[in-house]
Amino acid sequence: MELGSESGTVAFKTDMRQLDKGLISLTAMVNRANHGTVYFGVDSTGYVSGLQVDAPLFDKIRYAVRKNILPRLTVDVVEHVSTDGKSYVSVSAAGFETPYSYDGRYYVRNSVNDDMATPETISRLVLARRFDAMKETEAYSQDLTFETFGALMVSHGRRPRRDRGYYNTIGLLTREGDFNLNAYLLADRNSVRLQVTEYYGTTKEAFSKITDYGGKCLFTAMREVYDRVKMRNQRTVNTDQGVRAGTALFDAECLKEAWFNACLHNSWRTGIPPMLSIFDDRFEIESVGTIPFGLPQEDFFGGRSMPVNESLYNLASSLGFNEHVGRGVPLVTDRYGRNTVRIKSGTVTVTIPFAFEPAWVADREWTAEYGMPVSPQEEEVLDYLLFYTDAKLADISENTGLNLSSVKRIIVKLKSxxxxxxxxxNRNSIWQVSSSYRRD
Known part of the structure; x- marks a missing residue:
């Protein structure tokens, strides 16, 4: 009888003298594919050669697993009998707490070989665990409420309940029934800080300010950051050849996809939240993590989705935060080029470049050279008052062509x-224009 061929999830060992090699293959397969099976009593061609099976053999296998494989891996040991009466044993396992080691060493299945894992591979396995680590990581606090999250669910047609059974169904509890990291992130109060950092110039040398949006339900904070930053979008207008066309400072949809994906795929167990930085020429969105282990880079850039935080991702999807699975990366790279996504040193950085110099940069540069920036209408009022210091509001209106209400509003702004x-x-008011206002 033959069992077929070895593969990335199947290995054959002739007898129990190859127990160590067989369990190395098992850990290598679990590290690569999260599951695997090793058959003892089967040669490398898949032919069942058979072996003597008794109770001590089962104990020997389980003892070797307990002694040598870390983290603990639960195995299923089963005796089989071939059509010609030969006994053989299968040892199967599924595990998601990668990387697993055997006798202190790490292996990864490569086709039908068990390769020693490099330090880089081990780091990638840690950062990109395929299992839902968020569900099995206990929350930092168990005193949690979910009023904001519940309101979001109601607004999307869901009917949330306040009981442990419901919390478990939507992925907010560990196997032991405690609130997990998902629950902590979505609670009304937490210590998670989503921050927007602004810099002067195009490097991090000149710091401007940090705005904090954290301490609340992650989904709410995500939306607040996006809504606030989106307000910076501007549009230039080109009327060449009689056609009115506009160019946006940045693609708001790309910004949204990049920011939401950074929050949902971040390696939250590190305790480091994603960050959005604003420079004079771009946005940068940085999150902790890497491409999921086993996902080719071409597939990643092509849009293949392999959520790292699956339960958090599914909750976000149900609330409309990521309507198109796998859309984010291709959307950004199609619009701005592949080099806008950088993956290195356990971080993913997405750059959203600006199409032109933002008004806030031009205003800052103008202020540095000439003083406080002013609009064309404000310039008209100031220019007039430089020469007619005793002018009445009606005089200003008549000589600038601005209506009286506009003049009053501009006066208030210039004073501020x-x-x-x-x-x-009021009758004999004298206007004084600041010396910081200078005209070329």
């Missing part, structure tokens, strides 16, 4: 900018 003061009584 420190560019204009007036002294004296």
């Amino acid at each position: 900018k420190g560019l204009l003061e007036n002294t004296g009584t």
Whole structure:
């Protein structure tokens, strides 16, 4: 009788003298594919040669597994009998807490070979565990409430309940029934800080400010960051050849996909949240993690989806945060090029470049050279008052072509900018234009 051929998840060993090699193959397969089976009493061609099976043999296998494989791996040991009456044994396992070691060493299945894992491979296995680590990581606090998350679910037609059975169904509890890391991230209060960091220039040398959006339900904080940053979008207008066309500063949809994906695929067990940085020429979104182990880079850039935090990802999908599975990376690379996604040193960085110089950069540069920036209408008012310091509001309106309500509004703005003061009584007011306002 023949069992076929060896593969990435199947290995054959002739007898129990190859027990160590067989269990090395098992850990290598689990590290690669999260499951595997080793047959003892079967030669390398798949032919059942048979072996003597008794109770001590089962004990020997289980003891070797307990002694040598870490983290603990539960195995299923089964005796089989071939059609010609020969006994053989299968040892099967499924595990998701990769990487697993055998006798202190790590192996990864490569076709039908068991290769020693390099330090880089081990790091990738740790950062890109295929199992849902979020579900089995106990929350830092068990005193959690979910009013905000519950309201989000109701707004999407769900009917959340406040009981452990429901929390378990949606992935908020560990196997032991405690709140897990998913629950902590989605709770009304937590210590997770989503931050937007701003810099002057195109490097991190000149720091401007940090805005904190954390301490609340992750989904709410994600949306707040995106909504606030999206407001920075601007549009230039080109009327060449009589056609009115506009160019946006950045693609808002690319920004949304990149930011939401960073939050949902971040390696949250490190305790490091994703960050959005604003430079003069781009956004940068950085998260902790890497391409899932076993997922070719071409498949990653092609849009193949392999969620690292599957239960969190599924909850986000049900609430409309990622409507198109696998869409994010191709959307960004098709729009901005493949080099905008950088994967290195356990981090993923996505760059969203600006199409032109943002107004806030131009304003800052103008302010540095000339003082507080002003609009064309404000310039008209200031230019007039430089020469007619005793002008009335009606005079300003008549000579600038601005209506009276606009003049009043502009006067208030100029005062708030420190560019204009007036002294004296209402009837005999004297205007003083700040010396920081200079005209070429």
